[in-house]
Amino acid sequence: MKVDLTVNGTNITADVEDRMLLVHFLRDVANLTATNVGCDTTSCGACTVLLDGESVKSCTVLAAQASGHEVTTLEGLATNGEMHPVQRAFHTEHGLQCGFCTPGMVMAIVSLLKESPHPTEEQVRNGLEGNLCRCTGYHNIVRAALAAAEAPAEVSA
Amino acid sequence: MIPSTFSYQRAGSVEEALSLASEHGDDAKFLAGGHSLLPLMKLRLAAPEVIIDLGGLHDLSYVDDKGSYVAIGALTRHHDVEHSEVLAREVPLLAHAAGQVGDPQIRHRGTIGGSIAHADPASDLPAVLLTLDATIVARGPGGSREIPIGEFFQGLFETALEPDELLTEIRVPKPASASAWSFQKFTQRAIDWAIVGCAVQDGRVALVNMGGTPLRATATEAALAGGASPADAAAHAAEGTNAADDIRATKAYREHLARVLVSRALTEASSRS
Numbered sequence: 001m002k003v004d005l006t007v008n009g010t011n012i013t014a015d016v017e018d019r020m021l022l023v024h025f026l027r028d029v030a031n032l033t034a035t036n037v038g039c040d041t042t043s044c045g046a047c048t049v050l051l052d053g054e055s056v057k058s059c060t061v062l063a064a065q066a067s068g069h070e071v072t073t074l075e076g077l078a079t080n081g082e083m084h085p086v087q088r089a090f091h092t093e094h095g096l097q098c099g100f101c102t103p104g105m106v107m108a109i110v111s112l113l114k115e116s117p118h119p120t121e122e123q124v125r126n127g128l129e130g131n132l133c134r135c136t137g138y139h140n141i142v143r144a145a146l147a148a149a150e151a152p153a154e155v156s157a
Numbered sequence: 158m159i160p161s162t163f164s165y166q167r168a169g170s171v172e173e174a175l176s177l178a179s180e181h182g183d184d185a186k187f188l189a190g191g192h193s194l195l196p197l198m199k200l201r202l203a204a205p206e207v208i209i210d211l212g213g214l215h216d217l218s219y220v221d222d223k224g225s226y227v228a229i230g231a232l233t234r235h236h237d238v239e240h241s242e243v244l245a246r247e248v249p250l251l252a253h254a255a256g257q258v259g260d261p262q263i264r265h266r267g268t269i270g271g272s273i274a275h276a277d278p279a280s281d282l283p284a285v286l287l288t289l290d291a292t293i294v295a296r297g298p299g300g301s302r303e304i305p306i307g308e309f310f311q312g313l314f315e316t317a318l319e320p321d322e323l324l325t326e327i328r329v330p331k332p333a334s335a336s337a338w339s340f341q342k343f344t345q346r347a348i349d350w351a352i353v354g355c356a357v358q359d360g361r362v363a364l365v366n367m368g369g370t371p372l373r374a375t376a377t378e379a380a381l382a383g384g385a386s387p388a389d390a391a392a393h394a395a396e397g398t399n400a401a402d403d404i405r406a407t408k409a410y411r412e413h414l415a416r417v418l419v420s421r422a423l424t425e426a427s428s429r430s
Contacts, residue, residue, distance in 0.1 A: 001165060017162070018162070018163060018164055018165035018208075019159060019160045019161070019162055019163060019165075021159070024159075040158050040199070041158075041196060041199075042192060042196055042259075042263065043348060045260070045262065048262055051265075054236075054265040055261060055262045055265060056262050056265050056266055057262045057263070057266075060191060060192055060195050060196060060266070061191065061195075061266065062165065062191070062195070062208075062210075064165045064167070064210070065188075065191065065210060065212055108261070108262065111261070111265075112261065126347075127261055129260045129261070129347035129348055130259065130260025130261055130262045130263065130348055131260075
């Protein structure tokens with residue numbers, strides 16, 4: 001079937017199988033490989049992207065369901081070569097070790113901060129219940145989310 | 158994991174959804190948020206030949222105060238139930254429980270109607286709506302009908318819906334004492350289904366994952382009606398249940414959890430009222 005998605009602001013039209021998952025569309029059709037396939041069972045959150053601005057697990061959405069909608073992946077966050085405040089906070093707070101969960105973590109935090117711009121630590125921890133990290137023990141990821149929330153507004157493009 | 162092949166159809170209206178369902182019969186499944194159905198299809202535990210996507214039916218997403226009850230459109234997402242001001246005021250149990258389903262990403266996609274129609278006894282909202290004595294509205298080729306929630310769940314993943322019927326609305330009567338509620342959920346990880354859960358409202362008690370369907374804890378309710386204390390009433394919580402033994406818990410452990418969680422829930426609900 002023909003699908004028509006806007007991915008990171010760019011329109012992509014493609015003929016795909018009806019059963020194609022959004023994560024495979026992003027990786028294999030749009031050639032955007034930041035979004036990882038982790039557990040493939042809606043648990044780990046490594047495949048988290050924004051669909052119309054809200055976090056979703058792209059292993060559990062059909063490309064067909066996203067047709068006509070806007071998708072943002074990690075590749076779409078930076079503007080004019082400047083990292084998004086959440087990306088920069090992961091760097092400064094050392095919010096990653098192996099990095100596999102990081103794209104999903106970043107996208108989940110972007111969505112969380114949109115809904116709660118100044119969350120408490122507890123709200124961050126609850127807001128990340130759908131994202132698993134096997135390296136860090138989460139502490140620096142939570143610090144990064146809190147730091148990004150306090151980042152100066154002029155650079156949060 | 159990739160689902161087996163199917164034909165994807167997007168319904169533009171309730172009428173079109175019903176007409177597609179009549180045309181394809183048992184070969185078709187409705188897709189709402191897809192967060193129960195797609196995982197089953199990826200595991201090939203479900204293999205419908207036709208998927209009728211309801212995602213475009215935005216007029217089935219609403220929470221309306223109707224005076225004596227609150228009407229909730231079947232395609233209202235868990236996220237929107239959780240953040241509804243009407244529900245926070247009138248049925249706080251439901252708003253709270255919707256916020257305990259899965260995780261934020263799942264709540265951005267999953268819908269209340271999808272959860273009810275899927276009828277997983279381990280899901281939170283079926284038991285919550287049983288406690289709230291909700292009414293289910295279904296539309297079929299012959300028009301609409303109302304189904305009391307007590308008659309809706311008929312077995313594991315089985316409901317009173319006919320294959321050509323679409324669940325369109327859930328009607329929740331306003332509780333006599335809205336604040337006298339509790340929802341308890343025992344999980345290994347935050348995002349897991351409940352090993353056991355329970356919901357309490359106005360002397361009604363329902364259990365998550367204690368049998369093939371969500372269940373009312375009728376022996377506990379009878380004890381409460383007879384004047385028993387929360388602790389004494391909760392001792393009857395596992396009576397009449399049929400909990401499974403599985404990888405997460407034994408039947409005996411689930412029965413123990415039911416008594417403990419019902420006791421906590423009754424105590425919390427009475428402290429709030």
